[in-house]
Amino acid sequence: MSGTPAPAPNQPIVLRNGIVLTMDDSHTVLPQGDVLVRDGRIAEVGVGIQAPDGAFEIDAKGGILMPGMVDTHRHMWQSAMRAYGADWTLTQYFVWYYLEHGMKFRPEDIAAGNLISALDAVESGVTTSVDWSHGLRTPDHGEAALESLATSPGRYVLAYGNLAGAPWEWSQDPAVRSVIERARDDSRLFGAQLAFDVPGDESFPEAPAFALARELGIDVTTHAGVWGATGDNGIRLMYDNGVMQPGYIYVHAATLSDDSYMKIAATGGTISLATESEQTCGQGYPPSFALRKHGIPASMSIDTSVWFSADMFSAMRTTIGADRALEHYIAHQSDQTITHATIRVEEVVDWATRGGAKALGKWDQIGSLEAGKLADVVLIKNDASPTMVPIVNPYGHVVYQAGRGDVHTVLVGGAPVKWEGKLCSGDLPGVRTKLENTIEYLKAELGEETWKAGMNPEIPEVEILSNPYQYRRADAR
Known part of the structure; x- marks a missing residue:
């Protein structure tokens, strides 16, 4: 199919003979199924579907069809600094963004980060993202965030936040309120949230927000259970003040007590796992095991590509790896062994799709391949890759074998945004120019020495213990 033109706008599309992971309530899998898309929605899912005249046919044989993935927590503006903080700790992140340089970002820098992050998301099969936008120091920054999301391919929820201010102050600004209301009502977006944290001040100043x-x-949406920043006190205050509501999202939730998890479960909250972040930054051990223990619904997120990879394949892989590693580690402490894994690949794919849809209250629209839902469809297929054959366990293939480079086609509302392995929507060259402007500006603001130091934090001197047990040469006796 190399070089085949993409479907025309509004043209019906039928994807044929793929392994269909519907992610419906029964997790129905069709070994050789079809998905018919018409008028921006899924018209039919089945076998041997009769397509309307003029439908564009996509051969999905040898591939996996699944719903678009959902990211419930991504600081999109920070994608302008992709990989800059790859060697940071959470403390260094806080110092750089919260105390020193985050305030230097202009509205156009927020927009540039959002624009590249949006393209990054849809190119990897993430069709819906929550922009946890806590760099909005002024209403102008908010306007820039809103417009950049509204003009990007994909679906976006603007979670309005301001790391430089107090939520009980900025949330009461009429100009800020106006931006939030427009994000909520703008048909080009997928809704709005408020994004702020509750560190644990007993006076509970966050009440107005x-x-x-x-x-x-x-x-x-709130960062909860972050070591040294937000913990059980914040959850207790929210619960005691009666503000915990169904649909609220608690991000990380990695250092919480059983009592806090029970409060989240009892009030209908969900937890957004950002496992690469939790592993690297030190928020606490990735808590998927705790969510399963307490029956709390889970979704998945990228967090920020200033550190981590920006695709859900990496997120799924690290999440299941962390959960299984902990299970083995605990067993080994009592001289036991794990003979059966309790977290399954199917469960992790669920969290990456329908889990995110439910967390956002959008389960009636996205998260599964079912007739009537929005046609957000991902085809994972790469005939040139030995990694894509054979496919004997499709859930396992999605989690452990496939990657963003194997994403062949991405439809958002029935419109192709990635086609035959290449992004076909958005203005990547134009966004690249905007990013170059942002990086040039930030380098000038920081100065070359500060710029380099921020990217390369010092390693403190530590004592290296000597080891009396040394490897010997193979011929030693």
């Missing part, structure tokens, strides 16, 4: 969310009919 929670009140605004209730008034506007939007959800709150």
